[in-house]
């Protein structure tokens with residue numbers, strides 16, 4: 001063990017590195033025998049990096065492929081693969097033209113071929129070919145409406161799947177009789193495989209009646225021809241697909257736990273689906289930390305209590321910040337004068353809200369130091385200005401873009417300092 005802060009930063013660095021797409025793809029491919037006629041399709045924000053790693057591992061066994069990622073996310077040519085960039089979060093013409101290439105490739109496969117399908121978050125916007133009677137313009141309009149209405153990703157994607165010829169398991173059907181191996185980097189809490197990138201190669205668990213409920217719940221005003229497309233049911237089973245999750249918030253949490261144990265902490269994972277309001281989560285974490293110091297539970301100290309998830313912020317102020325920064329700033333109020341406690345929270349993609357920080361870190365001195373500097377934490381939270389407050393107390397964590405995206409890692413570290421200081 002070093003200082004709580006140093007250990008916290010080490011836990012963050014090592015656990016994020018365990019879910020970098022390159023490493024995760026390589027580790028999984030080493031375990032699989034995909035034959036020597038492999039065709040690759042990669043979609044999502046991590047598509048280029050996943051495809052590069054796969055090509056480096058499988059070399060000339062890869063006979064061709066298509067990579068579709070967000071503008072600015074590809075890093076040059078990969079031999080033998082076609083690389084495309086397209087619109088995100090709203091699809092555009094390039095989404096359609098590059099998806100057509102992937103569809104042509106899939107339809108041309110025979111039973112001796114294998115498709116390696118690499119999936120990451122953002123895939124819903126980047127991989128799209130509308131069903132007959134639905135235009136790109138329709139897809140753009142409905143996507144915009146869905147992103148604004150407050151529906152969650154499972155609900156949004158239940159609708160997108162039905163307007164699409166490739167989502168909701170339909171892409172895997174096109175590749176039949178070839179086998180499809182799908183490696184997935186999850187950005188959906190609970191790792192619902194049919195929701196991640198709208199599950200192009202996974203049986204859909206949502207039904208048309210769910211879609212009707214979602215339309216009513218958010219009072220969506222959709223044109224008749226769109227409603228018509230939403231009546232078509234999606235595949236409920238696929239017999240040519242195998243799927244592995246190679247990165248997720250659960251994996252980051254497991255890895256954080258292992259690093260904490262190796263540094264000498266007793267460690268546990270409390271949840272991997274934290275999804276409440278960020279400032280409430282901060283207060284809750286602070287109360288757990290106090291329980292540790294005062295009552296030595298749930299773990300014996302020194303200890304690490306680890307959570308994964310994605311909290312939400314209803315932005316009302318005009319300040320600068322992100323959900324992770326807001327969570328720890330809120331927590332600082334509850335661990336005031338507890339010297340043996342640190343609470344940290346980071347987005348694994350290295351970006352927390354519209355800021356250059358990945359998240360934040362606070363300890364028992366943070367609240368006091370802010371007061372000395374004339375900053376009121378409640379005022380800062382009300383103005384959603386966590387960035388500037390944390391900046392004053394060396395509380396920002398900056399990693400730069402990490403190249404992965406598997407939600408957020410949040411944890412408490414407690415050492416054996418017995419008492420609360422006054």
Ligand SMILES: Nc1ncnc2c1ncn2[C@@H]1O[C@H](COP(=O)(O)OP(=O)(O)OP(=O)(O)O)[C@@H](O)[C@H]1O
Nearest residue numbers: 313315319320321322323326349351352353354384
């Ligand atoms: N001043 C602020 N304080 C706190 N949170 C904010 C502030 N401004 C924006 N946000 C939050 O930041 C969120 C966007 O953050 P971020 O870019 O990390 O998104 P994301 O959900 O991680 O998306 P992606 O999947 O593209 O990584 C918004 O949903 C909003 O709630």
Ligand SMILES: O=C(O)[C@H](O)CO
Nearest residue numbers: 121122123124196197
């Ligand atoms: O692309 C999507 O649908 C989201 O990123 C969830 O995977």
Ligand SMILES: [Mg+2]
Nearest residue numbers: 347349351352
């Ligand atoms: Mg993010």
